[in-house]
Amino acid sequence: MTLDYEIGNPNEPKGHALIYFRDGANPEKVGASYVVILPVIVEISKYIPPFLAGQVEQLGSSDMSSFAFPPAPEIVPSEQWLRQTAESRSDDLLFGGTVNFGDVTSLMEIVAAVSAEYAAQFDVMTDKQRRVIDAGTPVENLNEPEPVDDVNDVMYSMMSEPDLLTELTTLMGRLQYESSGGDAAGARETAAKIRSIGKHMPENRRIDSLVSAAMDGTNDSAKRTQLYLDRVYAMYREDYARVQVIEQEIDELTLG
Numbered sequence: 001m002t003l004d005y006e007i008g009n010p011n012e013p014k015g016h017a018l019i020y021f022r023d024g025a026n027p028e029k030v031g032a033s034y035v036v037i038l039p040v041i042v043e044i045s046k047y048i049p050p051f052l053a054g055q056v057e058q059l060g061s062s063d064m065s066s067f068a069f070p071p072a073p074e075i076v077p078s079e080q081w082l083r084q085t086a087e088s089r090s091d092d093l094l095f096g097g098t099v100n101f102g103d104v105t106s107l108m109e110i111v112a113a114v115s116a117e118y119a120a121q122f123d124v125m126t127d128k129q130r131r132v133i134d135a136g137t138p139v140e141n142l143n144e145p146e147p148v149d150d151v152n153d154v155m156y157s158m159m160s161e162p163d164l165l166t167e168l169t170t171l172m173g174r175l176q177y178e179s180s181g182g183d184a185a186g187a188r189e190t191a192a193k194i195r196s197i198g199k200h201m202p203e204n205r206r207i208d209s210l211v212s213a214a215m216d217g218t219n220d221s222a223k224r225t226q227l228y229l230d231r232v233y234a235m236y237r238e239d240y241a242r243v244q245v246i247e248q249e250i251d252e253l254t255l256g
Contacts, residue, residue: 003094003114004096005092008091013092013121014092015039017093017094018086018093019073019114020073021099022097022173024225024230027222029075030076031074033073037118071108073099073101092118096111097170097173098169152196153196156196159200161236164201165232165236167197168197168232169229171190175187198211205232213227227253234246
């Protein structure tokens with residue numbers, strides 16, 4: 001997935017970041033979580049009572065090198081407060097997208113995915129630094145950008161649908177922000193990425209309708225966009241009763 005850095009440099013993640021989200025039903029409502037990459041790997045099993053050790057092993061690893069807390073975003077005063085906090089603490093600030101604050105389970109999955117990608121970027125940076133330093137390359141050359149082709153379509157073709165959904169959610173938040181802020185060029189670029197994601201998802205997800213709702217500039221645009229995004233998730237979960245309810249709400253907004 002692609003992380004949206006509002007403060008910080010994706011080539012130089014600091015190892016500690018605020019991740020924030022907007023509520024689809026109320027864009028003024030903002031929630032955040034905090035991700036930390038530990039400089040020391042912790043062997044959790046040493047601190048777990050013996051009778052719980054088996055459960056820790058079932059989680060897949062007894063080591064912890066990074067974590068996000070709270071596991072789902074908590075409401076914060078404002079986006080401006082987040083920016084001031086991130087700057088005062090020298091944190092990275094990442095925008096996670098527009099989400100449904102009422103769906104805690106999905107929020108935990110999204111925060112976990114963003115945190116994992118942030119940790120992966122940090123690992124890439126530190127590994128690159130280690131290899132370059134071992135090779136004797138001057139430190140000032142470490143952060144020169146590498147040539148990158150436009151490989152969005154190829155990248156999305158290799159992603160699972162849950163990963164595509166996470167990327168879609170992040171990009172939808174960016175698209176709504178760019179559309180409402182009059183950034184036409186940015187909105188077109190983001191919309192193209194979202195449509196590229198749509199190529200690798202079943203047609204019944206109706207990604208084109210989702211993009212259109214986000215960009216049409218009507219008073220109910222945010223509400224319809226959230227409904228279309230909820231519909232995508234409901235279709236993925238095969239919750240067709242929920243899909244029917246969502247489609248009725250979309251029809252009411254469209255006809256009303």
